[in-house]
Amino acid sequence: MIELADVQAAARRLDGVAHHTPVFTSRTLDGLAGASVHVKAECFQRGGAFKFRGAYNKISSLGGEVRTRGILAYSSGNHAQAVAIAAALLGSRATILMPEDAPVAKTEATRGYGAEIVTYNRWTESREEIGERLADERGLELVRPYDDPLVMAGQGTVALELLQNAPDLDVLVAPVGGGGLIAGCSTVAKSLRPGIRVVGVEPEAGDDTARSLAAGERVRIDVPRTIADGLQAIEPGELTFAVNRERVDEVVSVSDAEIIDAMTFLFDRMKLVVEPSGAVGIAALLAGRVRGKRIGVVVSGGNVGAARFAELLSR
Amino acid sequence: MIELADVQAAARRLDGVAHHTPVFTSRTLDGLAGASVHVKAECFQRGGAFKFRGAYNKISSLGGEVRTRGILAYSSGNHAQAVAIAAALLGSRATILMPEDAPVAKTEATRGYGAEIVTYNRWTESREEIGERLADERGLELVRPYDDPLVMAGQGTVALELLQNAPDLDVLVAPVGGGGLIAGCSTVAKSLRPGIRVVGVEPEAGDDTARSLAAGERVRIDVPRTIADGLQAIEPGELTFAVNRERVDEVVSVSDAEIIDAMTFLFDRMKLVVEPSGAVGIAALLAGRVRGKRIGVVVSGGNVGAARFAELLSR
Numbered sequence: 060m061i062e063l064a065d066v067q068a069a070a071r072r073l074d075g076v077a078h079h080t081p082v083f084t085s086r087t088l089d090g091l092a093g094a095s096v097h098v099k100a101e102c103f104q105r106g107g108a109f110k111f112r113g114a115y116n117k118i119s120s121l122g123g124e125v126r127t128r129g130i131l132a133y134s135s136g137n138h139a140q141a142v143a144i145a146a147a148l149l150g151s152r153a154t155i156l157m158p159e160d161a162p163v164a165k166t167e168a169t170r171g172y173g174a175e176i177v178t179y180n181r182w183t184e185s186r187e188e189i190g191e192r193l194a195d196e197r198g199l200e201l202v203r204p205y206d207d208p209l210v211m212a213g214q215g216t217v218a219l220e221l222l223q224n225a226p227d228l229d230v231l232v233a234p235v236g237g238g239g240l241i242a243g244c245s246t247v248a249k250s251l252r253p254g255i256r257v258v259g260v261e262p263e264a265g266d267d268t269a270r271s272l273a274a275g276e277r278v279r280i281d282v283p284r285t286i287a288d289g290l291q292a293i294e295p296g297e298l299t300f301a302v303n304r305e306r307v308d309e310v311v312s313v314s315d316a317e318i319i320d321a322m323t324f325l326f327d328r329m330k331l332v333v334e335p336s337g338a339v340g341i342a343a344l345l346a347g348r349v350r351g352k353r354i355g356v357v358v359s360g361g362n363v364g365a366a367r368f369a370e371l372l373s374r
Numbered sequence: 375m376i377e378l379a380d381v382q383a384a385a386r387r388l389d390g391v392a393h394h395t396p397v398f399t400s401r402t403l404d405g406l407a408g409a410s411v412h413v414k415a416e417c418f419q420r421g422g423a424f425k426f427r428g429a430y431n432k433i434s435s436l437g438g439e440v441r442t443r444g445i446l447a448y449s450s451g452n453h454a455q456a457v458a459i460a461a462a463l464l465g466s467r468a469t470i471l472m473p474e475d476a477p478v479a480k481t482e483a484t485r486g487y488g489a490e491i492v493t494y495n496r497w498t499e500s501r502e503e504i505g506e507r508l509a510d511e512r513g514l515e516l517v518r519p520y521d522d523p524l525v526m527a528g529q530g531t532v533a534l535e536l537l538q539n540a541p542d543l544d545v546l547v548a549p550v551g552g553g554g555l556i557a558g559c560s561t562v563a564k565s566l567r568p569g570i571r572v573v574g575v576e577p578e579a580g581d582d583t584a585r586s587l588a589a590g591e592r593v594r595i596d597v598p599r600t601i602a603d604g605l606q607a608i609e610p611g612e613l614t615f616a617v618n619r620e621r622v623d624e625v626v627s628v629s630d631a632e633i634i635d636a637m638t639f640l641f642d643r644m645k646l647v648v649e650p651s652g653a654v655g656i657a658a659l660l661a662g663r664v665r666g667k668r669i670g671v672v673v674s675g676g677n678v679g680a681a682r683f684a685e686l687l688s689r
Contacts, residue, residue, distance in 0.1 A: 100645075322680075323680045326647050326679075326680045326683070327680055330648075330676035332647060361645035364641075365687055366687065368641070368680075369684035372680055372684050
């Protein structure tokens with residue numbers, strides 16, 4: 060389990076390094092949601108998503124010798140960029156293992172932050188095997204995307220900042236993939252405001268955490284088909300689930316069409332660029348699946364790309 | 375002429391009513407521009423553009439009796455929404471004269487803010503005649519979009535806030551349509567930092583202010599064909615030109631293709647939704663048409679709409 064003090068320690072490490080992202084309000088959104096809504100815009104975080112917080116908190120806590128040898132991460136998404144930026148800032152070097160068919164834009168962005176990209180064929184090769192071999196040969200330290208106390212604590216700084224801006228929330232809403240963001244955020248929320256409700260949001264097809272909470276144990280599902288590419292976890296993390304079963308009150312789900320509606324709303328009315336995974340909280344609000352008077356929503360990232368955004372709209 | 379004190383008075387009127395919009399920075403943008411760039415994001419202003427500042431400053435300065443009779447504006451764009459919001463906040467009522475073929479989204483948004491929409495056929499009717507008749511019959515007060523000292527002073531609060539955030543700018547860049555925004559902003563900039571360069575940006579096809587500055591008098595052009603629908607002025611305002619000929623150092627221009635590139639950059643890398651007219655400053659920077667070390671850029675609005683954005687990208 061992580062506690063508030065772990066998140067507060069993360070906040071000190073991130074001070075002056077991570078952005079204190081702005082919190083937006085919209086009268087139109089308030090009207091549609093029937094609540095006062097505070098939107099924490101992590102699309103403006105370094106690397107375009109909240110992931111930088113956890114990655115930096117983890118890597119900055121490693122010993123100098125470990126950092127000198129270097130960092131390893133598996134990811135084709137926001138975690139890869141976050142680890143690359145954090146490693147570069149801390150004088151370390153990141154090696155990122157990505158499928159060879161990952162979008163060129165993501166590969167290039169990650170390389171642009173100074174990381175070495177190692178690709179593998181995801182149909183014929185095991186990334187775990189390749190990762191282990193690389194870690195052994197080069198002495199690299201694996202930074203997991205969510206199942207790590209320092210990563211969860213780093214992500215919790217999102218809620219710490221949001222509650223500084225809007226201290227009287229009665230509901231906190233956050234996306235759920237592996238569960239690291241909501242583990243950190245629920246830890247903060249339940250410590251600072253014991254009566255707050257913490258609501259997670261998953262894509263309909265990827266409801267592994269909702270099922271796991273219902274079953275009382277971690278449930279594994281097939282790789283979900285959803286446009287929310289950051290929320291395609293097939294089962295909750297071991298450490299994140301231990302936190303979330305205690306501190307998350309409910310997990311609701313949204314369809315891909317609802318996610319696109321939310322992205323369009325955020326674009327048209329709030330002028331925010333939000334990726335599918337980042338928009339699930341607003342999607343749940345607009346679909347009437349979250350009730351409350353003062354609701355904080357984490358919009359977790361903005362790495363969608365203009366061309367892909369246009370393609371999603373034309374569906 | 376307006377002076378710094380007029381803008382400071384506007385700032386007092388706008389305090390707690392207009393948003394202090396955030397200022398964004400981007401390492402990628404700094405690298406491309408070869409400068410430290412501060413982006414003032416007026417897309418997050420009420421109504422989605424800077425126009426609210428001027429409209430509210432004007433309407434709040436009118437006598438109570440005038441406000442009770444009501445406000446009139448001609449506009450199919452951001453000025454209409456700004457006047458509608460400001461009038462509603464001040465207990466007045468706005469009548470907005472719009473062409474009957476104006477986009478439904480804009481008509482609906484303006485009506486949503488409580489304004490009465492009067493439409494006219496822009497091919498067979500004169501909006502000035504209809505406007506004058508309405509003003510006479512109903513005793514309405516016309517609020518001009520730029521050629522008014524109180525409107526110019528209101529828009530100048532953009533630069534006042536930007537220079538609070540980034541006091542050491544050596545260049546300030548702003549879009550130029552009728553010239554109200556840059557008149558207010560240049561007044562502030564030249565008062566607070568006499569050595570600053572103020573650079574305006576027009577669409578290539580709509581370079582009436584650049585021509586007018588070169589000629590030393592107001593020059594009228596044909597209605598420009600450009601995607602920057604907010605910058606389709608056919609000649610500078612009388613009052614704005616009197617200010618801008620003294621305080622604007624240079625006006626550069628950008629093509630529609632450069633504007634689309636800038637909108638895409640702002641979307642992809644900065645997660646900002648910016649309309650074509652709002653993106654001309656960034657377009658000029660990315661095209662290498664503005665030099666400086668510490669550059670402030672006003673991104674003036676975000677009312678483009680997701681569908682139109684997608685359409686522009688596919689050009």
